[in-house]
Amino acid sequence: MSRPQRRTPPVVIRDNRRIDPVTLQPRRPDQTPAERETKHGSEHAVGKGEPVPVEHARAEAIRAAGPADELEAQLAESTADLQRVKAEYDNYRKRVQRDRLAIREVAVVNVLSGLLPVLDAIDRAREHGEVTGGLKAVADLLENHLAGLGLETVGTPGEPFDPAWHEAVTHERSNTVEQPTCTTVLRHGYRVGQHLLRPAEVSVTEPADQDSRRPNPA
Incomplete structure (x- = not known):
């Protein structure tokens, strides 16, 4: 008489991980394994007309594009930012240089305006033939120096x-x-x-x- 065969109970593996390995989203503590399987199937049934989360779609697009395309996009964005900052700096440098020259010219004008009576005295002395010798050397040196300042x-x-x-x-x-x-x-x-x-x-x-x-x- 043969003995009845003992039926081996099926092995059940339960996913008790707190973070969903696919969506990387935290699971609810009260969520049952069946609900996890149902949610997992609905979120990843791509091509079956079922909705797909935006985060998952973006992740899939990045993975499909590859790391090279992602780095290229980041490089293009960084280059555009750098060019914009450089243009702003160039405009600022030109404006500062223009203001600096204007301030210098105004300062020179103020100084030279006070020396005009000296030049008039030299001209009158020259008309009378009195600009000779050492006075002529001083007058020539002064006029050359003022000409170098833009007069x-x-x-x-x-x-x-x-x-x-x-x-x-x-x-x-x-x-x-x-x-x-x-x-x-x-x-x-x-x-x-x-x-x-x-x-x-x-x-x-x-x-x-x-x-x-x-x-x-x-």
Whole structure:
């Protein structure tokens, strides 16, 4: 008489992990193994028309793209940020340089304005032939140094009259000119760049009227 065979009970493996190995989300303590299996199946049934969480879809896209594409995207973003910061720094540096030059020019203008009476005294002495010897060396050195700071003389005999740079002291007409011309410089003017320190005082000659050029009838 044969003995009845003993049936071996099935081996049941229960997943008691607190973190879902696929979704990486914490599990509820009261969730049963059946619910875990059901949730696991619904979240990962891709291609069967069932909804897929956004986090899982993004993770799948990153894994599908590969680490090389992800690094390339990060590199492009970092490069764009670097270029934007560099452009802002270049604009800031140009603005600071422009402001620095403007402040320097204003300071030079203020200093040179106080030296104009000295230059006028040198010009008067030169007209009387008194700038000789050591005084001439000092005058030449001073004028060269001021020219190095950007000081320019305004007013030269024979140049066209410009009311922006010249101040007419006397006025006459002549047939020898075709436009208003500075014939005599009574006092030199000075400028630094486009900053006019003082206009030149000049004698202006204008063309004669057309009627005066016609010969008188006999």
